[in-house]
Amino acid sequence: MGSLQLKSIRKAYGTHDVLKGIDLEVKDGEFVIFVGPSGCGKSTLLRSIAGLEDVTSGAVLINGTDVTVTPPAKRGISMVFQSYALYPHLTVKDNMGLGLKQAGTAKDEIDNRVEKASSMLSLAPYLARRPAELSGGQRQRVAIGRAIVREPELFLFDEPLSNLDAALRVQTRLEIARLHRSLRATMIYVTHDQVEAMTLADKIVVMNAGAIEQIGSPMELYNRPANIFVAGFIGSPQMNFIPAEKLEQSGAKIVGIRPEHITLSREQGTWAAKVIHVEHLGADTIIYLESDQTGLLTVRLFGEHKYEPDDTVYATPDTGHMHRFDENDQAIRA
Incomplete structure (x- = not known):
C-alpha cells in the first residue's frame, strides 16, 4: 500500500523546537502508533506527514518519493481527525463520496467504492441518513469510510476515538483493527492512550518533548523499556520506581518493578x-502500600482480594522482572 520514511524532521516556531530531528521508517502495511503525553509533538508530526504543517528542515518520503513540499491532496494520504468533520446537510453516502466527486471520479466508481467501504464498516443500512441521525460511533465510521474510498497510500488517524464513550471506544478500536487486517493498509495513528497503542499497533513510537524515546513492538516496550520515561508511560498502573540505594542495588540509580510483578x-x-x-x-x-523500604508502592493482583486500609502486609517482587536504570535514566541491560 505505502511506505513512509522521515529523515531528520525538524519543526520550529521561532526559537522553539516542536520536533527535534525525527528519523523513522514505516514499512508497507504496518500499523504504527505515535504515543506520548500532551504537547510531545505527535500530532504535529502526523500533520507534517500529511503536509498540513510545513517542516523547518528534513524530508518526508512516501513510497520512496520525496513529498516534503508536495501539497496534501497530492500525497496519496487520507486523514481521520478527532472531530468527524461531516457535512450535516449531506447523507452518509454523499459524505463518503464527496472527495471522489470533487476529484472528478466517475459516478459508478464512486458508488462501487462507497458500497464496498460501507459494507466493511457495517454502514450499508445508514447510507441515506444524515449525520444528525447517527450515533457518535457511526459518525466516526463514516469519517473512516470517507478515508477508505480514496484508496490512499497511507491512512493517518489523529486521536479518532477521543470523542467516544468507553464502550464505543472499545468497539471502534476493534473495527479499526479488523479494517487494518482486511485492507492490509499502512496506518499511522496518534493517541495519548497507551491502551489503544498496546492493543492496535504493530510498532509503537514513544515520543517526549519533540523527540523519539523508543520504537518497538508493544511487548518490546513493556518488557524492555529503554529508559525511565518509557517504563513509566507504558503499562497501567504505572511501574514502581524505587531508589536503588534503598534496595542495596549497586551500579544503578533507580530500580523499577511493575505492579503485576x-x-x-x-x-x-x-x-x-x-x-x-x-x-x-x-x-x-x-493495592497502594507504604513501606519504609520502598516508599509508595502499587501492587496489581488478579481477581478479588480482601485487603483493607491499615492492614499490615508483606510485598515480594519477582526479581526476574526488575528493571535497573542508571544516573541518566537509561536502562541497564544485563
Whole structure:
C-alpha cells in the first residue's frame, strides 16, 4: 500500500523546537502508533506527514518519493481527525463520496467504492441518513469510510476515538483493527492512550518533548523499556520506581518493578508495608502500600482480594522482572 520514511524532521516556531530531528521508517502495511503525553509533538508530526504543517528542515518520503513540499491532496494520504468533520446537510453516502466527486471520479466508481467501504464498516443500512441521525460511533465510521474510498497510500488517524464513550471506544478500536487486517493498509495513528497503542499497533513510537524515546513492538516496550520515561508511560498502573540505594542495588540509580510483578502475603515477604488504599475493579485489585523500604508502592493482583486500609502486609517482587536504570535514566541491560 505505502511506505513512509522521515529523515531528520525538524519543526520550529521561532526559537522553539516542536520536533527535534525525527528519523523513522514505516514499512508497507504496518500499523504504527505515535504515543506520548500532551504537547510531545505527535500530532504535529502526523500533520507534517500529511503536509498540513510545513517542516523547518528534513524530508518526508512516501513510497520512496520525496513529498516534503508536495501539497496534501497530492500525497496519496487520507486523514481521520478527532472531530468527524461531516457535512450535516449531506447523507452518509454523499459524505463518503464527496472527495471522489470533487476529484472528478466517475459516478459508478464512486458508488462501487462507497458500497464496498460501507459494507466493511457495517454502514450499508445508514447510507441515506444524515449525520444528525447517527450515533457518535457511526459518525466516526463514516469519517473512516470517507478515508477508505480514496484508496490512499497511507491512512493517518489523529486521536479518532477521543470523542467516544468507553464502550464505543472499545468497539471502534476493534473495527479499526479488523479494517487494518482486511485492507492490509499502512496506518499511522496518534493517541495519548497507551491502551489503544498496546492493543492496535504493530510498532509503537514513544515520543517526549519533540523527540523519539523508543520504537518497538508493544511487548518490546513493556518488557524492555529503554529508559525511565518509557517504563513509566507504558503499562497501567504505572511501574514502581524505587531508589536503588534503598534496595542495596549497586551500579544503578533507580530500580523499577511493575505492579503485576509483586505478590502480597499477610505472613512474610521481602518488604513490610501498610495498606493505604484499595481499588476493587472486579478482574483486578489495585493495592497502594507504604513501606519504609520502598516508599509508595502499587501492587496489581488478579481477581478479588480482601485487603483493607491499615492492614499490615508483606510485598515480594519477582526479581526476574526488575528493571535497573542508571544516573541518566537509561536502562541497564544485563
